[in-house]
Amino acid sequence: xxxxxxxxxxxxxxxxxxxxxxxxxxxxxxxxxxxxxxxxxxxxxxxxxxxxxxxxxxxxxxxxxxxxxxxxxxxxxxxxxxxxxxxxxxxxxxxxxxxxxxxxxxxxxxxxxxxxxxxxxxxxxxxxxxxxxxxxxxxxxxxxxxxxxxxxxxxxxxxxxxxxxxxxxxxxxxxxxxxxxxxxxxxxxxxxxxxxxxxxxxxxxxxxxxxxxxxxxxxxxxxxxxxxxxxxxxxxxxxxxxxxxxxxxxxxxxxxxxxxxxxx
Numbered sequence: 001x002x003x004x005x006x007x008x009x010x011x012x013x014x015x016x017x018x019x020x021x022x023x024x025x026x027x028x029x030x031x032x033x034x035x036x037x038x039x040x041x042x043x044x045x046x047x048x049x050x051x052x053x054x055x056x057x058x059x060x061x062x063x064x065x066x067x068x069x070x071x072x073x074x075x076x077x078x079x080x081x082x083x084x085x086x087x088x089x090x091x092x093x094x095x096x097x098x099x100x101x102x103x104x105x106x107x108x109x110x111x112x113x114x115x116x117x118x119x120x121x122x123x124x125x126x127x128x129x130x131x132x133x134x135x136x137x138x139x140x141x142x143x144x145x146x147x148x149x150x151x152x153x154x155x156x157x158x159x160x161x162x163x164x165x166x167x168x169x170x171x172x173x174x175x176x177x178x179x180x181x182x183x184x185x186x187x188x189x190x191x192x193x194x195x196x197x198x199x200x201x202x203x204x205x206x207x208x209x210x211x212x213x214x215x216x217x218x219x220x221x222x223x224x225x226x227x228x229x230x231x232x233x234x235x236x237x238x239x240x241x242x243x244x245x246x247x248x249x250x251x252x253x254x255x256x257x258x259x260x261x262x263x264x
Contacts, residue, residue: 055165056174059197064190068180070202073228075264082227084259087203089114089140089179090210090236092126099244100235101133107251110263111135112201114179117142117163119236124170131171136263138177139163139198149184156188157195164196177201177264201264203232209243210234218246225254230264 069075072083088111091097104111113130115137120127131137142162145151151159160178168174178193178200185200193200207213207221218233225231233243251261 054172055168056172059174059176062194062197062199064187064194065200066190068183068185068200068202070204070230071228072230072262072264075199076262079262080227080260082259083262084225084227084254085230085262085264086111087114087138087179087201087230087232087264088112089232089234090116090119090144091234092119092123092130093236093240094123094126096235096240096244097123097126097130100240100247101129101135103244103247103251104135105133107255109251109261111261112138112177112264113235114138114140114177115163115167115175116140116144116236117166118144120163120166120170127167127170131173134263136177137167137171137173137175138179138201138264139167139175139193139196140179141181142166144181146182146184148181148189149186151186151188153188153191156186157192160189160192160196164198201230204229205231207233207246209240209246210237212239212242215242215245218242219249222246222250223253225259227259 072079072085073081076083086109088100091100091113092115113135115127115130117139127137139160140163141148141159143159145159148156148159164175174196175198178189178196178198179202180189180200183202190200205222205225207218209218222231222233233247234240235243255261
């Protein structure tokens, strides 16, 4: 079976999903770590999972890829050329995720949220709210280990499986996408994501907002976006006031240029 035939995932308003190779069958990508934050530690206590807490059916396994998707048109070859995607990582978080959801609702933008399993365990209702608002979900591991590319196959699979199950129980949705912490990839990571039926995704535009570079820097970096780009920002992992302020300027400006946001 070819890669173009291996997926039939739903897309927000774009019909059937087809993952194309783009002619790039390269060696495994292990990118430099993009984020300097440490692994996220579990809290002392967590609320019970929301009822009914029914695990959704698992997605069919996929052939493992050798590279991660970093362009919208690698996923949706027939999408309009002005299509872009906003991805939001490291939540849910009780202060900033609601503000991010309110912002996206204000500008009528659907995004893709990369959720960390520990955060979903602590704040399952926020994970539910993300789904109810019509956004896409992405598995971002259980504890966000930045050294995931050097971990054993067993530990990698545990990180991905536990997050997959936690997200599924909390939201009733099986994530269709997987994003590796810091953009670090290995054969074990690709194989585990494929085993759970998830497509590995990266990004094109990274303002490094996790490092608190200032609203002006975030805005300037994100305004470099062009059709086909996948944009990265955060609602978890720290103070995200700069990100929220920047997006209030960035989203209207990108829309004014004729760019259209889609959830992956």
